[in-house]
Amino acid sequence: MTLFLQLGFQGVALGMVYALIALGFVIMTKGSNTFNFAHGEFVAVGAYVVVALMPHLPYWMAFIGSVVVTVTLALVAERLLLRRLVSASPTALILATLALAVIVHALVLVVWGVGTKGSAGPVGSGTVEIGDVVLTYSGIATIGTSILVLLALLVFFRWTSYGLALRATASHQEAAAAQGIDVGRMFALSWGIAAALAVVASIFLASFPRIVSPTIGLVALAAIPAVVIGGLDSFVGAVVGGLVVGLIQVLGAGYLTDYGGGRLHEVLPYVLMLVVLVLRPYGLFGSRGIERV
Amino acid sequence: MIRKLVPTLAVGALLTLSACGGAAESSSDGTDGVKMGPGVTDKEINVGLLTDYSGPIAEAATSGSLGMEVKFDEVNAAGGVCGRKIVPVKADTKYDAQQTTQAYRANAKDMLMIGEVLGSVSINAIKPNVERDNMPALAISMNTATLEEKNIYVPLPTFEVELANGVVWAAEQAGATEEKPLKLGVITEGDEVGQPYQDAVVAAAEATPGVELVAKPTYAFGDQDFTAQVSELKAAGADVVMLGTAPAETAGVVGTSAQLGYSPQWIASSGSWFAGLAEPLKGLLNNFYVSGGYGTLADDVPGIAALKDALATYAPDAKPSNFQVGGWLFGEATVAALKQACENKDLTREGVIAALEDLKVDYQGITPEVDLGDGDSIVSYSSRMNTIGAQGELEAVGDFYASDAAKEWGAANGF
Amino acid sequence: MSEPALAVTDLSVRYGAAATALTGIDLMVPRGEIVTLLGPNGAGKSTLMRAVSGLLHVHGGVITSGRVELLGSDVTSDRPAARVRRGLAQALEGRQVFPDLTVAENLAAGGHVRRYRKAQAREALERALSHLPRLHDLMDRKAGYLSGGEQQMLAIGRALMSQPTVLLLDEPSLGLAPKIVETVRDIILDIRDEGTSILLVEQNAAMALSIAQHGYVLESGRIVRSGAAADLRDDDEIAALYLGVSASEGAGSHA
Structure with missing residues (x-):
């Protein structure tokens, strides 16, 4: 039982990180009709910039600095690439984001090299014990911060004019333009929010004892099954999907190692993703696309 | 399973174009x-x-x-x-x-x-x-x-040699005997990258009297949490853990162990160590050793x-x-x-x-x-143990040695 | 008050490299009046609406000559948002509400461009709802689940949220039962009476000519007739072509 609770706690913490990344995918997909494969590399940039700034600035300033850099990068990418491809086919758009991923990854390697860096998390290696279960500061900070960020997003999308405009654009682009909503600006806003979420996710994805390494961008793509499982257009789905993937990975590493060569926990999220795609292509929480009468 | 997607897409097509050209041998x-x-x-x-x-x-x-x-x-x-x-x-x-x-x-x-x-x-x-x-x-x-x-x-x-020698060194240090065996664990990536490292440790443990291999957890590439693997090592009571990991996973395993209140002796191959790990793992490296295949600038x-x-x-x-x-x-x-x-x-x-x-x-x-032998052989079975200095640099403890366990493993595998 | 609410002068439009969609259009909506634009499917009615609202580029269209003036200002190359801020609003053909937003959210999105403070937003909402009382009880319903008539009312209400001077209505009676068409007709008149100028595109020529002061007939991208609504209504040719068949069930035209 102790082991189960221990793994469960770590699984929820990791799942929250995936949830934040998955939310970024969902927001961009809804807001700009683009599934951005370069999102994982935005996570990488976020982590590397935090680590680069940490020795020189107080932590919170390093974090803000990284948000500024990463969001700027996302906005430039959105402006240069995607807005020009707005009328291109979805395949062309996806290929463009794949190209962007390779370019940003190469950029990260050129600037920071292939070696590993330190941790990027806001808290150190400390722990609190409840009974026999060890709650790490990293885990507590991850879960706590993620919940705050999710609440902030809820407020933004529910009760602010820009949040509403973004949802309206996601719902019906031409109708939004007809209401005088600047659709281009909404594309940019969605990419900016996703990039900011990527930075938050990155500091926890590289929180003690995890460290920043060049594969972090690919690791972030583990959120893709979370997105598909939850539903490409569902905020709730992204969070649930993230938790499902995190829990499968950590609990699976504990209880499934005797099966499938010890790699079942790596494969299972993708199996689940395929099952969902076949049985319920719009995801557990996604909308089938409400029909207009 | 997605780790190779992006580079493969980008580079795969180009690679197929490159299998021609070369140099005419003239003498x-x-x-x-x-x-x-x-x-x-x-x-x-x-x-x-x-x-x-x-x-x-x-x-x-x-x-x-x-x-x-x-x-x-x-x-x-x-x-x-x-x-x-x-x-x-x-x-x-x-x-x-x-x-x-x-x-x-x-x-x-x-x-x-x-x-x-x-x-x-x-x-x-x-x-x-x-x-x-x-x-x-x-x-x-x-x-x-x-x-x-x-x-x-x-x-x-090679790294396998370093690990096998590390097992023998740990057993000697602990004075392990059949009556009072040293409980050994090993953690590696659960695929073709990690398999030879695990094999070498398993073989060295079997060949070394007084060493009992109690746990050999693996992780999948891309795993971000090592609670399960560390819990397994801890529950098995491993006194020494051999690390056949990449540097990022070394940090994850050692850091998670510290958080879970588990502090075995760690022995890594030189491929598992990177000087930059000294900073994130500060204070956790007192019982951490690297088995290295060659010396350092500090040697006389x-x-x-x-x-x-x-x-x-x-x-x-x-x-x-x-x-x-x-x-x-x-x-x-x-x-x-x-x-x-x-x-x-x-x-x-x-x-x-x-x-x-x-x-x-x-x-x-x-x-x-x-x-160098026939070119398909391990060229030397010698390595030596190092501790970690303040900047993450290796500091030698003891001298180079080539264990029989390492040689036997090499011979058994045709190296 | 001399300049018209909306004036289109010598406007020509084409889509990509394809044939010209509109040629030399002249059209005017005087202040406080309803002007209707009639024509068969494919005549170019929607294209003209898009040229006026600024959404032409979304469909790959380009203005090759001519001008669009809103309250005396040239808006030919303005973005849609700028035109809405100047007082233009539209209810798109096919109603095109935001299906997964609630009625209240749909209406609020219509006011986004005005950056209302809370009190202003409430006032705009009250004004819009005064024309569309039916929406009162539907505020929390998702727009995708409304009936056709309700969606049409919502589309109009959403357009009213920016408190426009000129309102473009694209086929508001399309696909609606006759009784509902009556209601919509009354709503349009009601809005006009408040001082809003309206350009009404309709296939239901009988309804349109019954409330408009002026009408234009568009065929193959050209204005072929224009005149007082009463004259058009009495015109034999118009009657034969549009009033007789009163094509209220036709599909939307796109080019």
């Missing part, structure tokens, strides 16, 4: 009666250095290259090899498959041999060319998988003294780095091969390959003498 006799192959004249021998001069690991790789170059400078100042100067042909791989292929194709016809090619990315990119062109190549990639490639030699001990041996002299003479502004030691050793191996080929009056590629066969290279105390 002639020099005025001294030595048979000369590509890249050799009466005055010079061209040796290729295919490494990362401007890419992601350029800082370390350039430093390693410098170690080789000052070795050549030292030899050239003393008259060279066969009365010929060794000229490094520096080709930038940018640590990228496509760039490596281009660098190889642009320079292959002017090179007698490759003195270093860095990293499995680059090795894999050019191995068909190396095989077809009969190009002898020394590879910087210390695992047994590289050994089997044709014409490719690894002139230093003739080889290191010669390296320092050569650096002072030919590269006085260079910042000291342990990568220079590795480069120097590859330089030693290259020079030894050329000297043997000269003695055989055959400075062709075939001549160098023949010279490499069963070649003994004396590293002047930096690591014990190696025997």
